[in-house]
Amino acid sequence: MVNAYIPPALGQSLSEILIPDMQTTLNLYGIHLRRVSGDWDYPVHEHPQYEINYVLEGRQLLTVSGSAYMQQAGDLVLLRPGDAHSSRSISREPFTYFCIHFDIDDADFLSLLSRLEQVLFPAEGAVTTQVQPVLAKLIGMAGTAEEMTIARQMRLQSAIFEMFGLLWEAISIQATSLTGTGHEKVELAHLIRGRLQGLVNQHFKQGIVAEQHYGIDDVAAELGMSTSHCNRVFRHVFGLPPRAFLSELMLQKAKVLLLDDRLPVQQISSILGYRDIAHFSRQFKRWSGQSPSEYRREVLARA
Structure with a gap:
């Protein structure tokens, strides 16, 4: 990977103030x-x-x-x-x-x-x-x-x-008045959230076909704790279960991918981790009230 910043040669820089790298969406x-x-x-x-x-x-x-x-x-x-x-x-x-x-x-x-x-x-x-x-x-x-x-x-x-x-x-x-235990729960909830976001964003940005549908069970296994504990902590902090949060992420990404009419619905379902296009279509309709094809036609007709 090419470095974003290459320090100057020793002795060439007389004075400098470096601002830390920032990456926020x-x-x-x-x-x-x-x-x-x-x-x-x-x-x-x-x-x-x-x-x-x-x-x-x-x-x-x-x-x-x-x-x-x-x-x-x-x-x-x-x-x-x-x-x-x-x-x-x-x-x-x-x-x-x-x-x-x-x-x-x-x-x-x-x-x-x-x-x-x-x-x-x-x-x-x-x-x-x-x-x-x-x-x-x-x-x-x-x-x-x-x-x-x-x-x-x-x-x-x-x-x-x-x-x-x-x-x-x-x-x-x-x-800062929150107890240490409460802070640990918040940090864990954000760690779970970040794992879910990162996985979806990785597939979305790279356009790769996922080998399996990734979920909270996988996150819990990676963190070495039970799925029920992950669910409790996530819901306590964010007010909704991680599966509901993941569904919202998947819906947002699916809608963006469907805007590109060069991508077949089958490929979009694979990118988002669904082996079966029928399963993806059912999920998308449950989330949005429309099938993927119906949503694509409606949005592209308004464009």
């Missing part, structure tokens, strides 16, 4: 700024990403895993993957909120978020006060109808990374 989903009526009542749902929810005007009643939170203007809510939540207006009053769903593969940052027990951060609190200026910048970007150009995407991602940096600084002190 950020995925953003469903960013929106929305004003809703007093009849707003969104049913219970969950998703495999983190969610940041910020109320600009009015109030909403947010129920998260059975606990109710009255979120007022300026309050920030952070939801973890798998948190079952619903939302409705209070006293039939309209309100405005801003929402971001995200997934990031930075293990340290994810570990910090997972160790937080707090859901609602009041407007006057240290965390919300710290990130509010960047949130205002993001809301300003989201509130315009301009075309989503590459430049606009870069500015949006830059602002979100800035917000993450401020979040890290603001919540680090709160997160």
